[in-house]
Amino acid sequence: MEKSAQNPQQVSAGERIPLWIFRMAALIAGMAVFFPPVNPGRVSGKINQAASLFTTGISRDTVTNSMGRILRSQWILDGDIQSLMIACIVIMLGVAACAAGAAMSLGNRRMRKTGLILPLAGAPVMGIGLYLIQTVYNRMVAHGTEVDKLDRLELGMPGGFTVYCVFAGVLFVTGLIAFLTAEKETDPEVKMGMEEKYKLFLMILPVILLAFIFCYLPIWGWRFAFFDYIPGGDIGAENYVGLKWFHFLFSDPATTRDLIRVLRNTLAMSGLGIVTSWLPIAFAVLLAEIRSRKFQRFVQTFTTIPNFISWVLVYAIAISIFSSDGFINSFLTNVLHRAGANTNYLQIADHTWLKMLLWGTWKGIGWSAIVYIAGIAGIDQQLYEAARVDGANRFRCIWHITIPGLMPTYMVMLLMSIAGILSNGMEQYLVFSNAMNKDVIEVLDLYVYNIGIGQNKISLSTVVGVAKSLVGVTLLFGANGISKAIRGESII
Amino acid sequence: MSKKKEQASATHIRRSAGDWAFDAALIVLFSLFTLICIFPFYYLLINTISDNDLVTSGRVNFIPLLKDAAGNGVPGIQLNNYAALRNVNDLGTSVIVTVIRTVLGTVLMVITSAWAGYLVTKQKMWKRSFWYRFLVITMYFNAGLVPWYMNMLMMGLTDNFLAYIIPGMVAPYNIILVKTYIESIPASLEESAVIDGASTSRVWLRIILPLSVPILATIAIFGAVGNWNSFQDSLLLMNNRPDLYTLQHRLYVYLNSSSNLGAMMSQGGQVSEQAAQSMLNQRVIQYTVSMVSIIPILLVYPFMQRFFVKGIMLGAVKG
Structure with a gap:
């Protein structure tokens, strides 16, 4: 005592x-x-x-x-x-x-x-x-x-x-x-x-509770995957169906076909994104080669703007340029005097994956390049001077100094995009989808939205979402493991 | 490429012809890409300030045109389309909702991030690293769209303006940014205040907040743009409350409506004939509304630029 x-x-x-x-x-x-x-x-x-x-x-x-x-x-x-x-x-x-x-x-x-x-x-x-x-x-x-x-x-x-x-x-x-x-x-x-430690804890508790409610509590919604849930109804023992919906994904031919199609779209578009993920580096490296600072700033200023407008606005811009009464057609008609030019390019489903990649690149490249531009500015200038003294030309400098200097950042970006291969978001694909291209543009996120919110199949879409989340977490830890093994540093 | 390389390596001190050609090619390339990035905005703009007849017939391609007496296009601008926007159904409410959301949402997000970002630097906190990870993990993991939607439904945040504000308050990425920034502030500043007897919240208010203005400005401006551009939460949550649609959602509705002008313009006597006449087709409405939602972004853009590198560089430094 x-x-x-x-x-x-x-x-x-x-x-x-x-x-x-x-x-x-x-x-x-x-x-x-x-x-x-x-x-x-x-x-x-x-x-x-x-x-x-x-x-x-x-x-x-x-x-x-x-x-x-x-x-x-x-x-x-x-x-x-x-x-x-x-x-x-x-x-x-x-x-x-x-x-x-x-x-x-x-x-x-x-x-x-x-x-x-x-x-x-x-x-x-x-x-x-x-x-x-x-x-x-x-x-x-x-x-x-x-x-x-x-x-x-x-x-x-x-x-x-x-x-x-x-x-x-x-x-x-x-x-x-x-x-x-x-x-x-x-x-x-x-x-x-x-004690100070509890005071500090009580101070941050409200933030933790908010995070819990909006980020962790949704996991409780995974229970819908095991029930035959009808919106507005209840869930209980009488509509408990166990793993029925998980089996349904593979046993119902229509759903399986949809799923394969959607997965193909998702992987194709994410894959294209990953394959072209070096573009921002090229952009940054080449921009840094231009000697005029003013020109660099000019380019950087205007190529970054598209990153800050929403996909809905990108779509509005797409309409103004590519629709049947858009810029391309009026240019063909009124400037080149080509008769009968009224194709609505947005309604053409050919090369949809490529078009989506191009829109993504148009919107994002200037912004993605900034991290590399900053990276280049951070490289020790003495390295370049030493290389030049040793007789290296500008391409050798790029290849042996700039690019290796940017590699760590690039590896992080690459691993993150591999970890997020199933999550392309839905906004871009939602705004650009139409009756013609909906088969080739529907990615996993959009599919979940369409069946879950659009068709009220809460249980089925939850199952797809759960599978996606689990795969995503696995990929993230995998990428993190790779990063730890190769670079001795974790990315998360 | 290899040919250029050889040439360049041959005369590496002075700039060779190959070098000049390469530089010229780069300048052409970047100019072209920059043009592709800005022309659509310019095109949108000139289509909203030209004569609507000429726009409809596709004659406005590079410069804004008005009609002369003979009906031919002459360079000139008019702002009737913008004036006529007040007759477009529901646009005003969407603008108000979006502005309030942007202001409130950003302010609350910045305060929360500043507060949480400061507290997680406190080594003394009970289970500090656990709670920090608890917040950070939410960046990498989400339960999925439909469970999230069902959660919002359960919380009563569907068809509710608060859905725009409250969930956005906790932004783990911004918390990391603030934390990293505060850690770079010399600890001695804080210690001297603590010795003088200042409480945690007082230190935060009087010392940390003023010193972290640059990072708070960064997250504020990015947060504000994000709020202004918000579309998905409105689309998912506001099914029964069109009066709470955000501007982007409203624009999405306009872009997808195949209805004619009459359906989009409000009915009744107060619509001025002239204004209705000037809004000749739906395209022009779409373009004008688009411009209205782009203009604020373009206005804050010059201020944002100063924060780009800071925001990104700090982001590259992981928590």
Whole structure:
């Protein structure tokens, strides 16, 4: 006891487990506030499905945006909506108290003991809020029966209500256990405080949570791959299909054919990109050979612009140049006086892969070259002088100094593009696709979009997406392994 | 190539004829490519400021033309098409949505990146390297389009303006850029403030932020361009809210609409006859809207250029 009194930060073994359970519960309850599916305040089907507890509490518009008639005719009273929102705010206050308690439990012994009082107040406050929701619900039902419109109101206690009852219970019990097991600070000299490491962690926690919600949580969506999911429906034991969709990819002839076609397009266009990935180096090296600095800057300025416009705008430009009333045709007609020139080049499916490569090069080469131009500027000039003294001409200098100097950067770029061979993105191919070329332009990303969002085949497209993600990660680690083996340096 | 090489190596001190020819060829080559890069923008521009009849008949190829009394093309410009844009359906809302998105999204992204980028340099943080990797991995891995969409649906971020702002706040690449930059700031500056008793957030606000303005400007300007060009999230998430379409999405709709002028122009008396007359065909509307969405990029472009090398060079230094 004497020893631990000297270190007020220390958490004893008996305290540790209840503390962690309580912290996790508080974290989950805190995040659930922003999750629409567990909104305890959605007591009517008329309340926006996308409203979380948080939105229900703060935004009256979101709560009521699809019940205009109901409110106008006073089938639900305005006061009840307000009570509902207050109830939600009360619940949130309770959750906030628990979360603050969890944060404080990272502090020293005095702060811990003080902080753990918060859930003992916060969980009951949540209970009060939940009770208020129950009351509001009862009032709404009573009023709905009175005006005889109960069937129109779609009233019902939401699943989130039960979830939050559980949260409140768990938080109270775990908070109480943690509070009771937490040791008291005996030394009156010790003030509340927290170790720097936990302070820093709490500061970055919001960013980590955002990353978790938008980058890691989608992995939870992979479960759709194992269910026969219909948009708007539920998933559960009754539509669990195991690996059916994975088999379907290979057993359904139409899907298999599509998949092979799409993979061929993807690999062909990525492959062309990789084969021509030296072009930016050539661009940079040749540009550096021009002696006029002004001209270099001029070229660099104007060849980089296309990188900063969207693919939609590139398509607009393509229309202005290549469509039937575009530049090419009007040039042929009005300048060269060639009659009947009105071909819409964008509708011609020949050489689509090559055309896409050219558009990509047009848009990207100036930008990709910048990294190499900067690389050339970073090469030690003494190397060139020494080489020239030894009698090397400019081509030898390029070959023996410039290019080897750029190789490390190029290798990283090359390995990254190999790792991303299945991900060409969908924007370019989406905007350029039309009835003529859709068979040869559809890449994997676009295919997933088309079947998933376009045709609502959520499960099937998830399967394709999962396979793509796994292959992508494998390739990335493979490329990283190669890089480590060859250059002794990792690229990620 | 090999022939030139021989010539060049023969007289490597003075520049040979081969050298001159090579230089000339390079200049021609680069001039040509530069022309290919800028001509489309110029062509788009002259087609929006010329007489629409002449545009329709394909007579505007190299210089903007207006009609003279006899109906022949004479050099000149008019801006009626731009004035008439206010009658194009839904364009105004898209512009407003995109501007708000660009400003809000960029500001929040920069603040988040600056904050997180500073904190991950703190060796003292609990499990620092784990959390840093946790953030960085998201650059290389994503769960796929449809799971992402289902996640956004679950979060209530479909048909919701917040979908443009919140997910974009955490940009791992920018966090790495800021982190690398802050690590290059002499630690002594920060230490002296800490000795004076400044808290972490105070050090960040008073010392780190002012010193990292160059990198923050870099990520801000790239972020702003990215937001301005955003198309995919609007396409995926705003199915039931055409009033929340971004400008690029709106333009995509225009480019793909085969409907006639009447469908794109708002109905009703307030459409001035003259304006409607001047918008003779759909192409001109498409071109003009395209120009409107290109112009802001061209305006910030000169400022951006200063940051190119900094942004890329730092990017090449991996986290």
